[in-house]
Amino acid sequence: MNRDRVGQQLVEAKVVSSEDLSQALVIQQxxxxxxxxxxxxxxxxxxxxxxxxxxxxxxxxxxxxxxCSFDPSxxxxxxxxxxxxxxxxxxxxxxxxxxxxxxxxTNSSLLDELRFRTGLQIxxxxxxxxxxxxTIRQVYERPQNGSSSQGxxxxxxxxxxxxxxxxxxxxxPSPHTFDRGTTLFPVPESRSVRLGITIDRDASAVExxxxxxxxxxxxxxxxxxxxxxxxxIRIRFRLDGVLQPIHNLPKELHPxxxxxxxxxxxxxxxxxxxxQDGRMKIDEFPQVDxxxxxxxxxxxxKAVLRLLNQSGLALHLTNLGLDQxxxxxxxxxxxxxxxxILVTGPTxxxxxxxxxxxxxxxxxxxxxxxxxxxxxxxxxxxxxxLQIHEEIGLNFSKGLRSFLRQDPxxxxxxxxxxxxxxxxxxxxxxxGHRVLSTLHTMNGPGAITRLIDMGIEPFLVSSAIxxxxxxxxxxxxCEHCAEPDMLTPVQLRDLGLxxxxxxxxxxxxxxxxxxxxxxxxKGRMALFETLPMVERLHHTILSRASTSELRAxxxxxxxxxxxxxxxxxxxxxxxxxxxxxTETSGEGLPVPVAxxx
Numbered sequence: 001m002n003r004d005r006v007g008q009q010l011v012e013a014k015v016v017s018s019e020d021l022s023q024a025l026v027i028q029q030x031x032x033x034x035x036x037x038x039x040x041x042x043x044x045x046x047x048x049x050x051x052x053x054x055x056x057x058x059x060x061x062x063x064x065x066x067x068c069s070f071d072p073s074x075x076x077x078x079x080x081x082x083x084x085x086x087x088x089x090x091x092x093x094x095x096x097x098x099x100x101x102x103x104x105x106t107n108s109s110l111l112d113e114l115r116f117r118t119g120l121q122i123x124x125x126x127x128x129x130x131x132x133x134x135t136i137r138q139v140y141e142r143p144q145n146g147s148s149s150q151g152x153x154x155x156x157x158x159x160x161x162x163x164x165x166x167x168x169x170x171x172x173p174s175p176h177t178f179d180r181g182t183t184l185f186p187v188p189e190s191r192s193v194r195l196g197i198t199i200d201r202d203a204s205a206v207e208x209x210x211x212x213x214x215x216x217x218x219x220x221x222x223x224x225x226x227x228x229x230x231x232x233i234r235i236r237f238r239l240d241g242v243l244q245p246i247h248n249l250p251k252e253l254h255p256x257x258x259x260x261x262x263x264x265x266x267x268x269x270x271x272x273x274x275x276q277d278g279r280m281k282i283d284e285f286p287q288v289d290x291x292x293x294x295x296x297x298x299x300x301x302k303a304v305l306r307l308l309n310q311s312g313l314a315l316h317l318t319n320l321g322l323d324q325x326x327x328x329x330x331x332x333x334x335x336x337x338x339x340x341i342l343v344t345g346p347t348x349x350x351x352x353x354x355x356x357x358x359x360x361x362x363x364x365x366x367x368x369x370x371x372x373x374x375x376x377x378x379x380x381x382x383x384x385x386l387q388i389h390e391e392i393g394l395n396f397s398k399g400l401r402s403f404l405r406q407d408p409x410x411x412x413x414x415x416x417x418x419x420x421x422x423x424x425x426x427x428x429x430x431x432g433h434r435v436l437s438t439l440h441t442m443n444g445p446g447a448i449t450r451l452i453d454m455g456i457e458p459f460l461v462s463s464a465i466x467x468x469x470x471x472x473x474x475x476x477x478c479e480h481c482a483e484p485d486m487l488t489p490v491q492l493r494d495l496g497l498x499x500x501x502x503x504x505x506x507x508x509x510x511x512x513x514x515x516x517x518x519x520x521x522k523g524r525m526a527l528f529e530t531l532p533m534v535e536r537l538h539h540t541i542l543s544r545a546s547t548s549e550l551r552a553x554x555x556x557x558x559x560x561x562x563x564x565x566x567x568x569x570x571x572x573x574x575x576x577x578x579x580x581x582t583e584t585s586g587e588g589l590p591v592p593v594a595x596x597x
Contacts, residue, residue, distance in 0.1 A: 205260035228300035339466030340429035372399035373414035444531035445550035478516035506573030
């Protein structure tokens with residue numbers, strides 16, 4: 001909202017006169033400052049009137065900070081430098097939301113930065129400038145005088161009590177500055193020391209790219225996000241499936257940085273209006289294949305780099321984390337001379353790794369294995385891999401048709417996206433070929449209904465499919481900072497554990513350390529469910545049963561769900577309850593867990 005309108009609307013509302021406004025504007029032009037504060041200082045406007053007006057003007061509630069109390073951990077969410085520069089004060093925190101008192105709650109770029117920096121949704125409230133400045137002096141200076149040990153820090157009439165779970169997590173942030181005095185939103189000191197990234201505005205694009213890739217490999221990140229905001233370039237890494245803010249770069253580096261990425265990826269450096277995709281390798285990291293995706297955004301082009309590190313890749317079924325019954329079902333299906341094996345799960349659940357491991361299991365000199373992928377993520381010696389190109393009409397279905405004339409033993413389709421691809425794959429599985437593919441469904445039974453919804457007849461689905469594998473990736477507790485986690489029997493019972501198993505659970509959590517980058521998690525493991533096409537399930541499919549009916553039928557045959565696999569990991573102390581609930585949220589209500597979990 002245009003700030004010039006604030007003064008005009010004060011005049012229109014007859015709160016101040018035109019002469020007072022003109023005088024305040026002259027003072028503002030000469031001395032700076034906020035118009036409302038100048039009018040208050042002139043004595044023509046009271047603070048309470050200004051606060052009420054600002055609330056109506058901005059459409060947000062007001063807050064009188066003198067009535068609030070402040071937990072030190074809440075104050076630690078924002079460093080003093082940011083609070084003083086932008087005149088914001090954290091008022092309250094819940095699990096996912098931070099309430100801020102602000103002079104200007106319409107500063108959207110500031111709200112976005114604070115949201116990304118804290119990882120919390122921001123709820124703005126309006127307060128007067130003098131109230132905020134007084135609060136900053138009292139609550140941010142008092143801990144330095146030794147009073148932080150006294151618990152909540154209150155102002156004159158502190159009455160607000162924090163509910164459990166509403167206090168901010170404690171940390172020790174400090175401002176981080178680039179050369180030439182460019183102050184950015186800070187990364188906490190503990191993190192900046194731990195990461196050790198030293199990039200200033202004088203760095204070349206080559207040095208920036210190499211430093212980011214090197215640090216991402218050291219931290220075992222899967223993706224690098226280079227995101228231009230209004231005044232900075234934000235760098236985030238995806239660690240164990242979760243995006244983590246890493247560093248801010250000067251905005252001046254953006255043109256040369258994007259040009260460097262485009263040149264390495266053989267993309268058009270002059271094209272800034274359309275998305276572009278490419279691949280690149282860096283001489284300093286020959287073992288890493290990097291996929292690059294460029295997307296035009298409001299403040300410039302965003303780049304996402306997917307790191308495919310083949311040096312540590314060990315594609316083998318025994319490395320996936322399948323337990324013995326599931327591994328036996330997978331190897332049995334792979335050894336069948338024909339039939340379809342489907343791997344299901346959301347994006348980022350490890351489906352491609354499972355497919356490649358299965359192909360490696362079948363990869364012998366006596367097998368003709370062909371794949372059609374978008375894109376080809378890993379190159380496997382001895383396998384014929386085809387990259388699709390939609391722009392020239394080479395899609396999954398066309399590639400699959402051409403494979404049938406290549407005398408294949410095994411065919412892998414990167415993804416079944418449409419009815420035509422599904423029909424060709426089903427026919428290939430029924431005519432003596434082993435077909436492997438993925439389907440974006442939440443679980444194994446859902447894959448059956450998805451194929452039927454695509455128009456494939458139920459009798460073809462039940463005849464062609466040998467096995468459906470459902471999977472998720474969950475974060476593992478960091479072994480370097482693991483500590484006991486007190487879970488009540490009621491919580492464990494609600495998850496689906498019966499009374500006999502509750503006493504066997506080794507509930508743990510990660511406290512957070514430098515090795516896990518203060519997340520409490522280090523590495524990921526896969527949860528699997530394997531659904532073979534047994535006779536009883538065959539008849540249920542022919543009746544066009546729903547997903548829930550198919551699940552119930554499978555469970556009567558001993559089918560173990562993803563939720564049950566997650567509970568087995570919880571029993572062993574490998575992960576946390578929150579990870580299980582997050583990654584198996586589509587499992588529905590808890591189900592009894594078999595005693596041989």
